Amino acid sequence: MxxxxxxxxxxxxxxxxxxxxxxxxxxxxxADVFCRQGFAGASIDEIAAVACVSRQTIYNHYREKETLFxxxxxxxxxxxxxxxxxVLSTFPDRADNLEDELTAFAVRLNKNCICNHDxxxxxxxxxxxxxxxxxxxxxxxxxxxxxxxxxxSALFGRLAHKGALAIDDFDxxxxxxxxxxxxxxxxxxxxxxxxxxxxxxxxxxxxxHTFLKAYGRTEAExxxxxxxxxxxxx
Amino acid sequence: MxxxxxxxxxxxxxxxxxxxxxxxxxxxxxADVFCRQGFAGASIDEIAAVACVSRQTIYNHYREKETLFxxxxxxxxxxxxxxxxxVLSTFPDRADNLEDELTAFAVRLNKNCICNHDxxxxxxxxxxxxxxxxxxxxxxxxxxxxxxxxxxSALFGRLAHKGALAIDDFDxxxxxxxxxxxxxxxxxxxxxxxxxxxxxxxxxxxxxHTFLKAYGRTEAExxxxxxxxxxxxx
DNA sequence: GTAAAATTAGACGCCATTGTCTAAAACGTC
DNA sequence: GACGTTTTAGACAATGGCGTCTAATTTTAC
Numbered sequence: 001m002x003x004x005x006x007x008x009x010x011x012x013x014x015x016x017x018x019x020x021x022x023x024x025x026x027x028x029x030x031a032d033v034f035c036r037q038g039f040a041g042a043s044i045d046e047i048a049a050v051a052c053v054s055r056q057t058i059y060n061h062y063r064e065k066e067t068l069f070x071x072x073x074x075x076x077x078x079x080x081x082x083x084x085x086x087v088l089s090t091f092p093d094r095a096d097n098l099e100d101e102l103t104a105f106a107v108r109l110n111k112n113c114i115c116n117h118d119x120x121x122x123x124x125x126x127x128x129x130x131x132x133x134x135x136x137x138x139x140x141x142x143x144x145x146x147x148x149x150x151x152x153s154a155l156f157g158r159l160a161h162k163g164a165l166a167i168d169d170f171d172x173x174x175x176x177x178x179x180x181x182x183x184x185x186x187x188x189x190x191x192x193x194x195x196x197x198x199x200x201x202x203x204x205x206x207x208x209h210t211f212l213k214a215y216g217r218t219e220a221e222x223x224x225x226x227x228x229x230x231x232x233x234x
Numbered sequence: 235m236x237x238x239x240x241x242x243x244x245x246x247x248x249x250x251x252x253x254x255x256x257x258x259x260x261x262x263x264x265a266d267v268f269c270r271q272g273f274a275g276a277s278i279d280e281i282a283a284v285a286c287v288s289r290q291t292i293y294n295h296y297r298e299k300e301t302l303f304x305x306x307x308x309x310x311x312x313x314x315x316x317x318x319x320x321v322l323s324t325f326p327d328r329a330d331n332l333e334d335e336l337t338a339f340a341v342r343l344n345k346n347c348i349c350n351h352d353x354x355x356x357x358x359x360x361x362x363x364x365x366x367x368x369x370x371x372x373x374x375x376x377x378x379x380x381x382x383x384x385x386x387s388a389l390f391g392r393l394a395h396k397g398a399l400a401i402d403d404f405d406x407x408x409x410x411x412x413x414x415x416x417x418x419x420x421x422x423x424x425x426x427x428x429x430x431x432x433x434x435x436x437x438x439x440x441x442x443h444t445f446l447k448a449y450g451r452t453e454a455e456x457x458x459x460x461x462x463x464x465x466x467x468x
Numbered sequence: 469g470t471a472a473a474a475t476t477a478g479a480c481g482c483c484a485t486t487g488t489c490t491a492a493a494a495c496g497t498c
Numbered sequence: 499g500a501c502g503t504t505t506t507a508g509a510c511a512a513t514g515g516c517g518t519c520t521a522a523t524t525t526t527a528c
Binding site: 278290293299 | 484485486487488489
């Protein structure tokens, strides 16, 4: 019943750094093994081996397998959310050269949030263990894809107000933007592969091209409603 | 080493029907348990219980766990492929009322091929065990999504030749059609839920609406190139 | 250098599961 | 009703993983 962590408050940097390194090493290894083998198929021994750590050390830091699993998921979710937030902040806010800017944004989104290590991990784990840990992945649902959709929705709304896009339903447009961006990568995403930069670029270009054919405004249309441009920029 | 199945050639209908019923019962139960628990997490005892069958009966029909798993995947894949073929044969071939017809087709596709029992099973299992059984799911990749894309590509090509659509790259358009159709259902698909008929209808309508904004031809365009219509129909 | 804390290797009990085996029961055919 | 086949329940050994414990070793703080 004694709390092994309480002495830590008296520790200075070095021990904490050493402990922290072990913890991260374990979390990384566990993420790797859980992702490949699933919760049931993953063995603590294998995780310990991958982490270059004794099995007992794992039990010291995380009481049992399930605790470790929860910690891994939360860790990956935090990283993924931070990355998503970071990428969302690069959404283009100018209307000029929209096709190129949206394409570059789609590349960033796919590369850093959807096709990267953490994205693959979360997608796979949500499918594999989602029903077994509803509360855990509910927060992923709301903070991951949920946040992505609502944020994108607002950002598209801003562009539409500037007269750069003609969108009736921003939520639908946001979901469709993401869906189009993944259209050419679906197979790779499902199989867990990693697209090359060329594939990412091409997929994003196809997606944005179609998206703008559906929601873009012609130069003539923009010229016909200059007031919308002035209203925002003024 | 003795082959338990050889006496079966002498059997008359009833026994075979009984055996076949057992086999199907086992396959269904195993699909259910494998899907929920994954390969490692599924236990033969649970499968036997769900199938209302003795554990030994499973070992009589399928030598070991892995044999059973392979048989289950092949069984589901056959059903899914048949359904996909069936739905593909209902693709609209007329250009009139295209939006409604494409919407209805998208509903059929999502309802019967992607969001149904077999579709969910295959998607989940491909993600969970795809790396462990590459050859097994390679055929799924080619006959499932691969066939869907190439078939849709050809079907859109037919519509384009009739002048109903303006498509430059049929493969890209086919993938985007599927992606748009899933855009509003992504979350439910990932979580393993089943959309209601209203949700299916709305998702398909949104998808086709955007798809036709990008690839549809205006009445004016169609009128400007009546030759394409005449060339096919004549 | 010393003391405290963390880490390690290994053994251990426990439990679930796999796959085999056997004898009894149920089923279908004749 | 007799016979062959299939199915069943249960016991069984073997395996492997989880989680605990201990004693030795390393790391860190002071």
